[in-house]
Amino acid sequence: MQLGSAEIAAWVGAFLWPLTRVAALVSVAPVFGSRTLPRRVRLMLALALAWAIVPFVPPVPAVEPVSPTGLLIVAQQVLIGLSMGFVLRLVFGALELGGQMVATQMGLGFASLVDPQNGAQSPLLSQFYTLLGTLVFLSLNGHLLLIRLLVDSFATLPVAATGVDRDLLWTLVGWASRTFAGAVLIALPAVASLLVVNLAFGVMTRAAPQLNIFAVGFPITLVLGLLILLYNLPTLLYQLNGLFEDAFRGIGQLTGMECLHQHLQPVPWPEPTHKPDHQPPLQPALAA
Numbered sequence: 219m220q221l222g223s224a225e226i227a228a229w230v231g232a233f234l235w236p237l238t239r240v241a242a243l244v245s246v247a248p249v250f251g252s253r254t255l256p257r258r259v260r261l262m263l264a265l266a267l268a269w270a271i272v273p274f275v276p277p278v279p280a281v282e283p284v285s286p287t288g289l290l291i292v293a294q295q296v297l298i299g300l301s302m303g304f305v306l307r308l309v310f311g312a313l314e315l316g317g318q319m320v321a322t323q324m325g326l327g328f329a330s331l332v333d334p335q336n337g338a339q340s341p342l343l344s345q346f347y348t349l350l351g352t353l354v355f356l357s358l359n360g361h362l363l364l365i366r367l368l369v370d371s372f373a374t375l376p377v378a379a380t381g382v383d384r385d386l387l388w389t390l391v392g393w394a395s396r397t398f399a400g401a402v403l404i405a406l407p408a409v410a411s412l413l414v415v416n417l418a419f420g421v422m423t424r425a426a427p428q429l430n431i432f433a434v435g436f437p438i439t440l441v442l443g444l445l446i447l448l449y450n451l452p453t454l455l456y457q458l459n460g461l462f463e464d465a466f467r468g469i470g471q472l473t474g475m476e477c478l479h480q481h482l483q484p485v486p487w488p489e490p491t492h493k494p495d496h497q498p499p500l501q502p503a504l505a506a
Contacts, residue, residue, distance in 0.1 A: 231281060232278050234271055236272055238295040239296070242298070245264075248303075248310050267368075302364075308400075308465070310397065310462065311401075312429065316342050317404075329343075355462060364466075408450055411446045412443055420430055
């Protein structure tokens, strides 16, 4: 049995084009595209996901992979995968930017380390926010929902020479502007509280000019900033939940389908373990 070039091209394209979309998503998406994962692991993950997704992909066009049309299809799939992963990457960019704002306000801007996930130097507080966002993302089953959206995207954006239009690109640009809005929402409680502390130090400087405000104010600002972060963690959890819901809704808009945000399980905040001081009144004994 001899196979023609058209049949071989159809077999190769049926696996190659979904693989390009999956590989583009894996290279950009959080957790999957982290630099802490070796390249071989990411490549094997992309191959495994593509092998599992290929049976659910609609029929692909019989086009030579090395032809101009085939190269255009590859570019379309890469752009779709990068767009889906970039929307989620913006959430972690907002976390990093919000942590940098808070660190600068409380005097921890000098405490910076090399972030292993991005390979760049960032404040320690930004790395803490990024790690917290990663844990919340995994606890919400965001990685599973992302894979499901990837599988469903082949139905709404099938493998073809067309599919990425101007509206998709403008939607992506609009989501990029939400990075600053999300960073402000994350950093606003801590920054506003520390601003009140700095105003109090300004009043103290006017009242007692001989006071060395730099020697006294820095440790007080640092301690109060840590306390504010401690009390701000419960609200930060719900903010992260809302940001991830908006991100998955944005991926649904990019791929032209309804977002499955109802499958994003919220993380319940643990109940307090201490018991109330007062005890309920005892029931009176029944008369014999």
